[in-house]
Amino acid sequence: MPQEVHVSNSSSSLGRGVADRGVAALETINLTKVYPGFWKSQSVTALRNLNLRVERGEIFGLLGPNGSGKTTTIKLLLGLINPTSGSASVLGRPAGDQLSRRSIGYLPEETYLYRFLNARQTLDFYGRLFNMNRAQRAKAIDFYLDFVGLDPAVRRRPLRTYSKGQARRVGLAQALLNDPELVILDEPTSGLDPLGTLEMKNLIKELKRAGKTVLLSSHQLADVEDVCDRICILYRGNLEIEGTIDQLLEVRDVFRIEGRNVPEALQQEMVTRLQQAGISEIRPGVQRSRLEDLFKRMVLDKRASERGEAPRSPDGGSGR
Numbered sequence: 088m089p090q091e092v093h094v095s096n097s098s099s100s101l102g103r104g105v106a107d108r109g110v111a112a113l114e115t116i117n118l119t120k121v122y123p124g125f126w127k128s129q130s131v132t133a134l135r136n137l138n139l140r141v142e143r144g145e146i147f148g149l150l151g152p153n154g155s156g157k158t159t160t161i162k163l164l165l166g167l168i169n170p171t172s173g174s175a176s177v178l179g180r181p182a183g184d185q186l187s188r189r190s191i192g193y194l195p196e197e198t199y200l201y202r203f204l205n206a207r208q209t210l211d212f213y214g215r216l217f218n219m220n221r222a223q224r225a226k227a228i229d230f231y232l233d234f235v236g237l238d239p240a241v242r243r244r245p246l247r248t249y250s251k252g253q254a255r256r257v258g259l260a261q262a263l264l265n266d267p268e269l270v271i272l273d274e275p276t277s278g279l280d281p282l283g284t285l286e287m288k289n290l291i292k293e294l295k296r297a298g299k300t301v302l303l304s305s306h307q308l309a310d311v312e313d314v315c316d317r318i319c320i321l322y323r324g325n326l327e328i329e330g331t332i333d334q335l336l337e338v339r340d341v342f343r344i345e346g347r348n349v350p351e352a353l354q355q356e357m358v359t360r361l362q363q364a365g366i367s368e369i370r371p372g373v374q375r376s377r378l379e380d381l382f383k384r385m386v387l388d389k390r391a392s393e394r395g396e397a398p399r400s401p402d403g404g405s406g407r
């Protein structure tokens with residue numbers, strides 16, 4: 088992945104007129120979707136009275152188990168389906184509006200890419216759809232393939248030979264090609280291994296640094312926990328929980344200290360001291376590194392040694 092990626096926002100044709108402050112990146116009011124069945128009893132309420140507001144520049148996570156209404160919400164925001172009741176707006180315009188659509192990049196849950204084209208041809212195809220001229224396409228294609236970290240050797244191979252992770256990267260590059268202001272990613276980490284997930288999260292953080300708004304969905308809570316500024320959790324079409332990660336995960340009444348190589352005698356002394364002070368639920372113990380961290384460290388070290396470099400650890404080594 089290139090170290091100094093700069094995703095410019097300057098070339099975007101996206102609704103400059105709607106770029107004023109105070110306009111939410113997206114907003115839904117009592118947004119409801121019922122998929123009709125042949126019989127009334129077969130209809131599915133996929134989303135019920137969703138009220139959501141995402142500010143510009145935020146990374147917002149739409150979380151929830153399978154079938155909770157995440158993809159339905161995204162399709163409503165894109166105007167791909169119509170709400171049963173309620174409304175949705177994107178960058179101050181009604182969902183599905185031509186102008187707002189041009190300012191959105193979208194990575195679908197399943198990336199449908201033409202299997203016989205390679206990555207560059209695929210992006211060239213989309214570039215034409217976006218009315219980019221040849222010079223603009225040539226520049227943007229390599230820029231975004233660098234940005235998503237697709238190996239240059241892979242770029243000229245047909246997509247049918249790609250791993251899930253490589254295909255996901257092409258999908259993301261396609262979503263970014265027209266330099267959108269709002270990037271909507273439906274399950275961006277699905278099918279990725281832990282390292283791919285970490286890299287996807289770093290890309291999402293990079294988008295935030297470039298001033299983009301990101302809406303992402305996931306059913307793997309841990310996968311997005313530390314990239315999102317705010318999340319909501321849907322369950323059976325209802326919004327159950329909403330807030331910043333810090334608000335939601337803060338445990339107020341537990342005090343914690345960690346240290347490396349603490350002598351056993353000192354450990355025992357601290358436990359005794361707490362017991363004497365009448366503290367309950369004392370949980371002493373040595374912390375195990377998480378399996379995910381172990382996996383990432385191994386893969387990164389292997390890759391480094393393949394390149395003849397010294398071993399390195401992922402992302403500052405702070406765990407996830």
Ligand SMILES: Nc1ncnc2c1ncn2[C@@H]1O[C@H](COP(=O)(O)OP(=O)(O)O)[C@@H](O)[C@H]1O
Nearest residue numbers: 122131133151152153154155156157158159160
């Ligand atoms: N086209 C459709 N017709 C009927 N039911 C649908 C359709 N699309 C989704 N659903 C149902 O709506 C609910 C929410 O689906 P979805 O939004 O895809 O959930 P998620 O993305 O959170 O997994 C599920 O019960 C699903 O079966």
Ligand SMILES: [Mg+2]
Nearest residue numbers: 157158159196
């Ligand atoms: Mg879905």
